[in-house]
Amino acid sequence: MMALSDRTALFAEGLAAAQGELFPCTSWEDVWRYAVSLSDEAPVVSPAAYEQLQRGALPDVNDPLRSIADRAVGITEAALAVAETGSVLLIEPAPIDRAVSLLTHHLIVAVTEQDIVDELADGFRWLARQPRAAAYATFVTGPSRTADIERSLTIGVQGPSRLSVAVLA
Amino acid sequence: MSASTAPFRVRYRRSVNDPDLRPRLLAFQRSWRESRDAQVRRLEQRSEQSFDELRRNFAAVKDHTLERMDEYIAEFRANAEAAGARVIELATADQAVDYIAEVCRSRGIEVVVKSKSMVSEEIELNHELEQRGIAAIETDLGEWLLQLARERPSHLVMPAIHQKRQYVAEILGQELEREFDPDDIPAMVASAREGLRGHYLSAGAGLTGANALIAETGSVMVVTNEGNMRLATSLPDVHFVTAGIEKLIPTWADAERQLQLLPRSATAQTLSTYTTCITGAQPGKEMHIILLDNGRRAMRDHEPISDALRCIRCGACANVCPPYQVVGGHTFGHIYTGAIGLVNTTFHHSVADAAGPQGLCVSCGACETVCPVAIPLPAQILDIRRRVHESGHAPLWERAALRLWARPRVFNALMGMGALASGMARLVGLARRDHLRLPLPKRLRWRAVPTLPLRSGQTLIRARSSQPTIAPAPANGQAVDLFAQCLADRLLPSTVDAAARLIEAGGATVNLPEAQHCCGLPAFDAGDWDTARTMARQTIEALEGNTRSVVTPAPSCVISMRAHWPQLFADEPQWRDRAAAISDRVHDLAEWLDGPGHLPSGCLIKAGSDSWTAHRFCQSSNRGDDSARIDQLVERLTGEHALPLAEPEVCCGFGGLTSLAAPEVGEGILDRKLNCIADSGCDTLITNNPGCVIHLRAGAVARGSEHETLHYAEFLAAQLPKQPTSSSPPPISSLLPTLSLPPISSFLRKQEPTNNHHQ
Ligand code: SF4
Numbered sequence: 014m015m016a017l018s019d020r021t022a023l024f025a026e027g028l029a030a031a032q033g034e035l036f037p038c039t040s041w042e043d044v045w046r047y048a049v050s051l052s053d054e055a056p057v058v059s060p061a062a063y064e065q066l067q068r069g070a071l072p073d074v075n076d077p078l079r080s081i082a083d084r085a086v087g088i089t090e091a092a093l094a095v096a097e098t099g100s101v102l103l104i105e106p107a108p109i110d111r112a113v114s115l116l117t118h119h120l121i122v123a124v125t126e127q128d129i130v131d132e133l134a135d136g137f138r139w140l141a142r143q144p145r146a147a148a149y150a151t152f153v154t155g156p157s158r159t160a161d162i163e164r165s166l167t168i169g170v171q172g173p174s175r176l177s178v179a180v181l182a
Numbered sequence: 183m184s185a186s187t188a189p190f191r192v193r194y195r196r197s198v199n200d201p202d203l204r205p206r207l208l209a210f211q212r213s214w215r216e217s218r219d220a221q222v223r224r225l226e227q228r229s230e231q232s233f234d235e236l237r238r239n240f241a242a243v244k245d246h247t248l249e250r251m252d253e254y255i256a257e258f259r260a261n262a263e264a265a266g267a268r269v270i271e272l273a274t275a276d277q278a279v280d281y282i283a284e285v286c287r288s289r290g291i292e293v294v295v296k297s298k299s300m301v302s303e304e305i306e307l308n309h310e311l312e313q314r315g316i317a318a319i320e321t322d323l324g325e326w327l328l329q330l331a332r333e334r335p336s337h338l339v340m341p342a343i344h345q346k347r348q349y350v351a352e353i354l355g356q357e358l359e360r361e362f363d364p365d366d367i368p369a370m371v372a373s374a375r376e377g378l379r380g381h382y383l384s385a386g387a388g389l390t391g392a393n394a395l396i397a398e399t400g401s402v403m404v405v406t407n408e409g410n411m412r413l414a415t416s417l418p419d420v421h422f423v424t425a426g427i428e429k430l431i432p433t434w435a436d437a438e439r440q441l442q443l444l445p446r447s448a449t450a451q452t453l454s455t456y457t458t459c460i461t462g463a464q465p466g467k468e469m470h471i472i473l474l475d476n477g478r479r480a481m482r483d484h485e486p487i488s489d490a491l492r493c494i495r496c497g498a499c500a501n502v503c504p505p506y507q508v509v510g511g512h513t514f515g516h517i518y519t520g521a522i523g524l525v526n527t528t529f530h531h532s533v534a535d536a537a538g539p540q541g542l543c544v545s546c547g548a549c550e551t552v553c554p555v556a557i558p559l560p561a562q563i564l565d566i567r568r569r570v571h572e573s574g575h576a577p578l579w580e581r582a583a584l585r586l587w588a589r590p591r592v593f594n595a596l597m598g599m600g601a602l603a604s605g606m607a608r609l610v611g612l613a614r615r616d617h618l619r620l621p622l623p624k625r626l627r628w629r630a631v632p633t634l635p636l637r638s639g640q641t642l643i644r645a646r647s648s649q650p651t652i653a654p655a656p657a658n659g660q661a662v663d664l665f666a667q668c669l670a671d672r673l674l675p676s677t678v679d680a681a682a683r684l685i686e687a688g689g690a691t692v693n694l695p696e697a698q699h700c701c702g703l704p705a706f707d708a709g710d711w712d713t714a715r716t717m718a719r720q721t722i723e724a725l726e727g728n729t730r731s732v733v734t735p736a737p738s739c740v741i742s743m744r745a746h747w748p749q750l751f752a753d754e755p756q757w758r759d760r761a762a763a764i765s766d767r768v769h770d771l772a773e774w775l776d777g778p779g780h781l782p783s784g785c786l787i788k789a790g791s792d793s794w795t796a797h798r799f800c801q802s803s804n805r806g807d808d809s810a811r812i813d814q815l816v817e818r819l820t821g822e823h824a825l826p827l828a829e830p831e832v833c834c835g836f837g838g839l840t841s842l843a844a845p846e847v848g849e850g851i852l853d854r855k856l857n858c859i860a861d862s863g864c865d866t867l868i869t870n871n872p873g874c875v876i877h878l879r880a881g882a883v884a885r886g887s888e889h890e891t892l893h894y895a896e897f898l899a900a901q902l903p904k905q906p907t908s909s910s911p912p913p914i915s916s917l918l919p920t921l922s923l924p925p926i927s928s929f930l931r932k933q934e935p936t937n938n939h940h941q
Contacts, residue, residue: 027452078417079383098453107464108416115412133453134438140459141434147401149464152457157409159371161324161340163347164210167371170323172409
């Protein structure tokens with residue numbers, strides 16, 4: 014096991030290599046303040062993030078995906094982060110859990126610094142022990158991208174075009 | 183007919199006539215190589231394991247799963263069904279299409295949104311569903327562009343890599359009815375959101391492939407970058423997964439092992455943007471997991487090919503493939519592209535579909551070096567070629583040429599005539615730099631035609647006195663059989679002579695076995711095993727009956743004897759043993775000079791300095807043979823260092839029959855090599871296989887390059903004191919034995935004084 018600060022530094026490196034951004038913060042309050050500073054439109058939040066924040070717009074339960082399509086800023090929470098690859102692990106069993114991370118333009122993912130693991134193998138070990146989490150689990154590494162047209166790397170295709178990870182100390 | 187479904191010759195002509203394809207794919211291959219190598223180095227450092235260890239470990243996981251396929255399918259099924267999915271095993275493409283169509287029909291589904299799935303390409307699902315009134319919409323940007331253009335993928339991972347941005351702007355413009363600026367790629371990419379959003383909302387089903395099926399929990403793992411797969415599995419109520427049975431792995435830990443190798447090899451990413459694992463149907467939804475056989479069990483049961491089922495569809499084998507760079511995936515492959523496509527097409531589609539591109543492979547072996555699951559692709563391609571040949575799909579001219587080659591007397595007579603004609607051409611000024619000045623058709627003008635020297639290598643050796651030894655000479659007094667190689671003996675006689683002089687300088691005496699001809703490699707390469715066996719038997723008979731070491735300046739013949747002969751005689755124990763007795767004695771010249779016939783370091787220091795660089799024969803080098811390191815040998819003996827050469831591992835394009843059957847491929851690869859050679863700034867290029875010398879020299883002469891092209895034996899032997907030769911120029915009569923018709927020639931051969939002239 015690496016020291017906490019080393020792990021966070023390595024995570025930041027991996028995330029930057031995948032064109033994501035890290036911002037350190039101490040509370041969910043900071044996450045919220047950052048989110049509202051980004052756009053005039055109110056941030057949408059996933060059910061997991063709503064538990065922490067108790068504010069923001071939740072997707073509509075009956076039509077979660079259509080109700081928030083193309084919103085500017087979204088907030089969600091990761092189960093853990095992987096230092097080796099700069100990834101965050103999102104556990105999203107139902108479409109309502111996924112709506113925010115799928116369809117907003119700028120996605121903010123909050124993760125507790127203690128939950129950064131060394132390598133991908135640790136993340137997989139964690140997942141293998143959580144049958145319910147594995148219903149729909151995604152390691153997200155940076156914003157969505159394509160290089161399908163003349164190999165030119167374009168960030169932001171059908172998922173978010175910006176990804177910020179809020180590491181909660 | 184679309185660009186990718188036309189007959190092979192039509193696809194071939196189209197791709198070689200596309201002026202943009204080669205430079206685009208060249209830039210792609212070079213940048214992929216650089217980033218992938220950097221990724222692999224980091225992985226090796228972090229894991230403290232070599233790439234080879236990592237890939238062999240994961241290959242062992244795949245092999246284990248394949249051996250117990252039915253057990254793992256049962257485990258996967260039980261777990262996935264417990265989580266609410268349906269698992270359906272199907273044997274053929276038609277059954278898979280029927281199943282999907284039937285589910286759609288019974289649920290009233292008219293639109294299916296698809297994330298990338300090679301299995302759905304394999305079964306041509308879109309087309310089949312369309313016939314039944316169901317729209318299958320591709321949502322991966324590249325796949326969508328292909329669908330709009332009615333094309334097939336030309337690469338496993340970058341499906342639309344052949345499309346130019348101008349073309350993309352045109353097809354997007356038609357679909358979305360507005361103008362696109364070809365230089366504004368972000369705008370074109372952004373249009374996918376707009377063009378596809380409606381389809382996600384109206385679709386009744388989403389279809390994805392699977393990168394792995396995890397048996398211990400019944401989970402499906404899919405790796406993507408765009409986010410479309412997550413949308414396609416979140417909006418519609420039905421989720422289809424189409425996967426080959428070979429995608430099964432036992433555990434999550436194995437999935438992680440696969441991920442260490444897959445994104446790094448595919449897109450040179452540490453991890454792709456989205457690695458999604460889905461276990462079972464989501465509440466209120468359906469999940470149908472289709473496990474397709476479609477030839478896979480037949481592959482598993484055919485030993486030389488079974489390892490191909492390890493494939494994780496990373497595309498790396500295309501990314502290092504020199505002919506792929508010249509013609510692209512619509513020509514180099516069928517639906518599966520790259521080296522793996524040359525192998526698995528026979529099983530998922532047909533021998534006829536696999537036949538066309540076989541002749542494009544130059545057997546350089548680059549694919550195997552990067553394959554993250556260590557599939558012996560080059561050997562498998564040779565096995566498929568044999569099937570192609572045996573099923574009558576090989577070109578007639580090739581069969582005829584090999585039959586002639588297999589008959590030493592005919593071969594010698596033709597070569598003799600060629601030498602006479604070359605002599606006359608020289609006399610009337612039709613030759614320059616040992617190549618003919620002929621008005622060649624445009625598609626052949628890139629390579630000059632070499633003149634045939636009047637005397638063969640063996641004749642040169644017989645005509646001179648032996649070379650003094652350099653002390654200390656560890657091989658002192660040993661007698662060595664020189665296997666000249668059929669091509670080198672006729673086209674590069676001074677190379678053969680130089681090889682003999684180096685052996686003699688190490689203290690051994692050189693013996694020239696009579697009736698030596700061809701090891702059988704050209705026929706083996708072409709899949710014509712019967713002819714290859716005939717040639718191999720001749721060579722065995724010519725070399726057996728003693729215990730002398732056999733040395734050859736041609737590493738390709740060494741590979742042929744060591745690796746191909748055991749395959750040729752697998753069912754003939756007597757011949758197998760006779761073949762093994764020879765291949766145990768055979769040495770590549772470089773191996774000999776570093777080993778038993780060791781020449782002391784610094785023994786060939788040159789007077790003036792010469793700037794040189796070395797092209798290592800790709801096949802030996804990619805197999806990891808030490809003897810390929812001729813640059814190190816030359817440095818050791820001369821004390822002079824080689825100039826750096828870019829892309830040292832890339833083939834020169836000779837590829838045996840490839841450069842004859844597909845001249846544009848030979849040209850394209852040669853051009854890439856000659857550009858690197860020119861950039862090195864060398865005066866002399868040395869290389870180690872006679873085929874490469876002939877090809878590289880003919881190309882250099884045709885483009886007027888200044889540098890000289892030599893076999894390293896000749897480069898080294900130039901430092902040895904010259905030995906007097908009997909007569910020069912040779913009398914025409916010396917050609918008679920080879921020119922005469924068989925009965926006379928065999929008579930004359932019997933009259934030859936000795937074949938052990940130096941003993
Ligand atoms: S054969 Fe090997 S290199 Fe080629 S796609 Fe499959 S895994 Fe990748």
